[in-house]
Amino acid sequence: MYRAMWKGRTALMVWMLAALLLAPLLACAKGAAPANAVLVVGDSLSAAHNIPAESGWVNLLQQRVKQQVKPAPAIINASISGETTAGALTRLPGLLAKHRPAVVVIELGGNDALRGLTPVQLRGNLEKMIVASQKAGAKVLLLGIDVPPNYGPAYRQRLKDVYAGLASQYKVPLLPFLLDGVALQPGLMQADGLHPTAAAQPRVLDNVWPHLKPLL
Incomplete structure (x- = not known):
């Protein structure tokens, strides 16, 4: 027995x-996905709009982490041209469940502004994305945007305040303006005046990298 x-x-x-x-x-x-994956949730600025995909700053980021970070995290680009904060917020739970990222990079807001969404609505959607990402155990990097000068200084300042306020409240690093040193520069912006050229992508990555590297 x-x-x-x-x-x-x-x-x-x-x-x-x-x-x-x-x-x-x-x-x-x-x-x-590996536990140290980096999930980039953005719009056309991160989706290599109208340029070869391999030239985009997110693809260049994958190359850089392979060279400088051991073990190198997988870079998952979930950016979609034309994406809004509302659309990304709807997709985010599924992305978090599927990829289990260690870091979530949020690059959104430009299309919201172009469509006339109020800064209050923009803030609400971004806040929910930050909270959801942090609850899933991910660190968050927030990439700020700006709009053309014809929107007026008051509106532009309100947009800046949205990103700065969220970064302060939720203790997340912030790149105030993704296209710093790129926007309005001849040869670095496409004819539409909104999207960076392939030649500008390394500079865009250089803007992001100092804020992202400490999170890896």
């Missing part, structure tokens, strides 16, 4: 050990 019980317990222990050993392999087989 005791011998049978011992054999049963031994078999159970062997099964449990095998399950523990196989779990990581099964996760990889299902395409689970």
Whole structure:
């Protein structure tokens, strides 16, 4: 009787050990992202709009982390041209569940402003994204935007205050303006005046990198 019980317990222990050993392999087989993944949620400024995808700053970021960070995190670009904060907020839970990122980079707001969304609405959507990311265990980097001067200084200041206020409240690093040193520069902006050229992408990455590197 005791011998049978011992054999049963031994078999159970062997099964449990095998399950523990196989779990990581099964996760990889299902395409689970590594725990140190960086998720970039943005709009056309991060989606390589009208330039080769490999030229975009997010793709250049993948190359840089491979050179400078060990182990190098996977860079997951979930940016979509034309994306708004409302659209990204809807997609974010699924992205967090699928990729389990260690860092979430939020680059949004330009399309909201161009469509006339109030800064209050913009702030509400960004805030929910920050909170959701932090609850999922991810660090957050916030990338700020600006709009053309014809929007007026008051509106532009309100936009800046949205990003600065969120960064302060939730203790997240902030790049105040993604296109600093790029916007309005000849040869660095496309004909539409809104999107950086391929030649500008390394400079955009240089703007992001000092704020992102400490999070990796």
